[in-house]
Amino acid sequence: MKVMILGKYTIEIPQEQGKPITNKRFIGSPYAGYLKGRLSDISNESFIIEHITRLIAKEHKVNTIIEYFGGLGICSKIFQAILKPHRHIIIDWDTNCFETLRTNLGNLNGVELLNQNAMKYRLNDFVDLAFLDFDKFSVLHLDERADVNRWFNNIFSWSKYILISDSSIAKFHLNKQTYRDLFDKTINSFEDYLSCFSNYLFGLYGYHIGYCYHFSRCSFLLIARRYQSLQEMKKFNEKKHVKLIGSR
Ligand SMILES: C[S@@+](CC[C@H](N)C(=O)[O-])C[C@H]1O[C@@H](n2cnc3c(N)ncnc32)[C@H](O)[C@@H]1O
Numbered sequence: 001m002k003v004m005i006l007g008k009y010t011i012e013i014p015q016e017q018g019k020p021i022t023n024k025r026f027i028g029s030p031y032a033g034y035l036k037g038r039l040s041d042i043s044n045e046s047f048i049i050e051h052i053t054r055l056i057a058k059e060h061k062v063n064t065i066i067e068y069f070g071g072l073g074i075c076s077k078i079f080q081a082i083l084k085p086h087r088h089i090i091i092d093w094d095t096n097c098f099e100t101l102r103t104n105l106g107n108l109n110g111v112e113l114l115n116q117n118a119m120k121y122r123l124n125d126f127v128d129l130a131f132l133d134f135d136k137f138s139v140l141h142l143d144e145r146a147d148v149n150r151w152f153n154n155i156f157s158w159s160k161y162i163l164i165s166d167s168s169i170a171k172f173h174l175n176k177q178t179y180r181d182l183f184d185k186t187i188n189s190f191e192d193y194l195s196c197f198s199n200y201l202f203g204l205y206g207y208h209i210g211y212c213y214h215f216s217r218c219s220f221l222l223i224a225r226r227y228q229s230l231q232e233m234k235k236f237n238e239k240k241h242v243k244l245i246g247s248r
Pocket residue numbers: 068069070071072073074075076091092093094097116117118119133134135
């Protein structure tokens with residue numbers, strides 16, 4: 001099976017290593033069912049990542065990238081095409097994802113694929129861009145455990161730009177009180193959350209959130225020392241840029 005994204009990025013999904021899926025069109029693919037239910041999310045995510053990648057490319061020459069949660073490598077393909085990094089480390093602990101990363105990116109110059117727990121990986125050299133595409137994340141994760149904080153500390157110490165996916169927007173209305181308690185401020189809107197989150201990051205690391213692009217289920221935050229405050233926040237609704245191409 002192949003996934004075609006934004007009409008120009010192709011991801012080949014290799015044969016499943018675990019239990020076979022019997023969906024008629026996508027027999028033998030581990031992610032067919034999963035992907036079918038997520039086409040609109042993946043479309044929005046890819047559109048936003050491409051937008052942000054172009055924005056970074058205008059500001060800075062990106063030589064090194066680390067992606068902590070590589071997944072299928074959709075974002076990796078976008079970074080490769082636009083930024084053409086010299087070194088691109090991509091981590092994922094899932095065997096099927098890792099196999100997909102290897103199929104699609106394994107033979108590219110400068111790409112290093114790691115099949116391990118990303119939260120145990122420590123940088124010891126500068127990177128231009130660190131991308132943290134979590135399955136689920138909000139500011140609450142930063143306040144969680146000492147080992148998570150040490151991991152974040154390491155990332156902020158070595159990275160020029162940090163791009164984080166934040167899923168809090170999906171259930172924001174249910175969690176306002178939790179954020180109010182954390183920040184000890186009035187939080188009525190997602191803008192309030194961003195502003196407090198940005199000040200929180202500035203207090204901890206000297207970095208601010210410069211851009212926030214989102215759709216209904218997830219936002220992507222571009223964070224760097226060079227930003228003094230939020231430059232732009234924008235909502236996207238780009239549901240139709242992903243196609244599954246069956247293989248039988
Ligand atoms: C939201 S997906 C990333 C999607 C990816 N950006 C793409 O373009 O396909 C998150 C990925 O993180 C991986 N993951 C979650 N926790 C991890 C961990 N602690 N270490 C390594 N990988 C992890 C999951 O296996 C999953 O593939």
